[in-house]
Amino acid sequence: NAGVMQNPRHLVRRRGQEARLRCSPVKGHSHVYWYRQLPEEGLKFMVYLQKENIIDESGMPKERFSAEFPKEGPSILRIQQVVRGDSAAYFCASSPGQGAKETQYFGPGTRLLVL
Amino acid sequence: DAKTTQPPSMDCAEGRAANLPCNHSTISGNEYVYWYRQIHSQGPQYIIHGLKNNETNEMASLIITEDRKSSTLILPHATLRDTAVYYCIVRAPYTGGFKTIFGAGTRLFVKA
Numbered sequence: 001n002a003g004v005m006q007n008p009r010h011l012v013r014r015r016g017q018e019a020r021l022r023c024s025p026v027k028g029h030s031h032v033y034w035y036r037q038l039p040e041e042g043l044k045f046m047v048y049l050q051k052e053n054i055i056d057e058s059g060m061p062k063e064r065f066s067a068e069f070p071k072e073g074p075s076i077l078r079i080q081q082v083v084r085g086d087s088a089a090y091f092c093a094s095s096p097g098q099g100a101k102e103t104q105y106f107g108p109g110t111r112l113l114v115l
Numbered sequence: 116d117a118k119t120t121q122p123p124s125m126d127c128a129e130g131r132a133a134n135l136p137c138n139h140s141t142i143s144g145n146e147y148v149y150w151y152r153q154i155h156s157q158g159p160q161y162i163i164h165g166l167k168n169n170e171t172n173e174m175a176s177l178i179i180t181e182d183r184k185s186s187t188l189i190l191p192h193a194t195l196r197d198t199a200v201y202y203c204i205v206r207a208p209y210t211g212g213f214k215t216i217f218g219a220g221t222r223l224f225v226k227a
Contacts (some may be wrong), residue, residue: 100168
C-alpha cells in the first residue's frame with residue numbers, strides 16, 4: 001500500500017538551471033496538490049491538479065514555475081532558471097476526490113537547494 | 116477557510132496524555148476540522164479529522180465542542196517520537212476547500 005512518492009528527495013541546482021520535481025500519488029488518487037515550505041516557515045499551497053487539468057494555481061508564482069499531471073506518469077513541478085530564493089522543501093499531496101472530507105496525504109518532500 | 120488559533124508550544128511528559136487545543140471560533144457549519152503533524156523536516160502526516168462528532172482512531176482522539184468553536188487533539192500516551200509540530204486546520208467543502216491552509220501550529224515537546 002504505497003503512499004505518495006516523491007523524487008528526488010534532495011536536489012541541488014546552480015542559479016539559472018532547471019529543477020524538475022516528480023510526484024507519484026497514492027494509487028487510485030487522481031487529485032494532486034503541491035505545497036512549498038520555505039526554511040522556518042509553514043507550508044504554502046501552490047497548485048492543484050486533477051488528471052491533465054490545472055484546477056487552481058493561485059499559489060504558484062506566475063513566472064518560471066509550471067506544473068502538470070499527465071494522463072500517464074507522475075505529476076511534475078518544473079522550476080526554470082532557479083534562483084536562491086527557490087531553495088525550499090516542496091511537498092506533494094494526493095486525494096481520491098475533491099472536497100473538505102477528502103483527506104490529503106502528503107509525500108516525504110523534495111528538498112531543493114540552489115547554489 | 117476559517118482561521119485557527121493554537122498555542123505556539125507545549126510540553127508533555129512521556130507516557131502522559133497530550134492535549135492540544137485549537138480555537139476556530141469562525142468555523143462554518145460545513146467546515147471540517149483536520150489535524151496533521153510534521154515531524155522534523157518530514158512530510159505532514161495526517162492524524163484525524165471530524166465534522167461534528169468526536170472521533171477516535173489508532174493515533175489519537177478528536178474532541179469537538181458542541182458549538183464547534185474549538186477542538187482538542189488527544190494523544191493518549193505520548194512518546195518521544197510524538198515530538199512534532201501539530202497543525203489544526205479547517206477546510207470548507209466549497210470552492211477553495213481543497214487548499215489545506217497551514218498556520219504556525221503547536222510545537223509539542225515530549226520529554227522523558
